[in-house]
Amino acid sequence: MEQTTVDAIRAHAESEYPKECCGLVVVARGRERYVPCRNAADTPEDHFVIPAEAFADAEDLGDVLAVVHSHPDTSSKPSQADRVACEASGLEWHIVAWPGGDIYSFAPSGYEAPLVGRRFSHGVLDCWTLVRDWYARERGVVLDDIERKDLWWNDGKSDLYRDNFAARGGVVVPDGEPLQVGDVILMEIRSRNGVPNHAAVFIGDGKILHHCYRQLSTRDVYGGYWAACTRMVLRYVPK
Known part of the structure; x- marks a missing residue:
């Protein structure tokens, strides 16, 4: 990612802290940009939900390259639910830890959560x-x-x-x-x-x-x- 994109992601994570932020990385008119989205999660167990209309609006701007969200007060390492959702999205994912600002990036790789011992995340692992x-x-x-x-x-x-x-x-x-x-x-x-x-x-x-x-x-x-x-x-x- 370009430094301006990274800076925008960190600024969004800081502004939403202690809640999770979420957004999308888009290429519009030949330039990469970060599009912050509203976190529509109903409960803390949902962690983050990008509204369908926000995703559609981002697609109107250009090509969606990646999904972004923050991990407040913990590491940027993806959870089982993050990896499963990444596979379903077909997109690269970036997770920013806040405070701290460390970013972990990963992409679909064929990951499957184990049948026994998976952690609960409603709608993703339930x-x-x-x-x-x-x-x-x-x-x-x-x-x-x-x-x-x-x-x-x-x-x-x-x-x-x-x-x-x-x-x-x-x-x-x-x-x-x-x-x-x-x-x-x-x-x-x-x-x-x-x-x-x-x-x-x-x-x-x-x-x-x-x-x-x-x-x-x-x-x-x-x-x-x-x-x-x-x-x-x-x-x-x-x-």
Whole structure:
């Protein structure tokens, strides 16, 4: 990056501190420039979200080269969520640590987060992401993503899993039918909407793979608390 771009990124990080800043590096009329964007994250767990309209406005200016955001009070080293999101964006990323101003740059390289031990980041590394990743890696099946805001299960109206499972090949498994590897177990865990808000994959030997809110993804024995929270079991049926 050009020094003027680096200076602009650091100035933006300083102005937004202690919040995360975010923006885009663009080439417009043969010149590189930094375009600061509004961080539209709903909660601290979202970290940063660049609004779709801001990205579109940047594309109107020129070619978008990179995504930028800051890491307040920590290093510029990318998190698992940063690496996953970078892969999805197809763009180079620059992370600036603030205070300090150190910048770490990286690009898509084929990174995949581990199925077990991944850190939670809603919409990037969460329970639905884990279900999708398991199906992609174990079955070669690509399940469509679901647009979702953090804490959607407390907004008084949303029922995302039950509203979307049929379109993604899920059929309800009758009560009492033995579980099969790959079955998706929907649970309700402290949902003010009273709807399923947590998904796990049955992986055999009485175990599930899942990723609870703000925790690491893990394997657990299915039963007890998890069985009590279960509201339905879905089975993927190819169309």
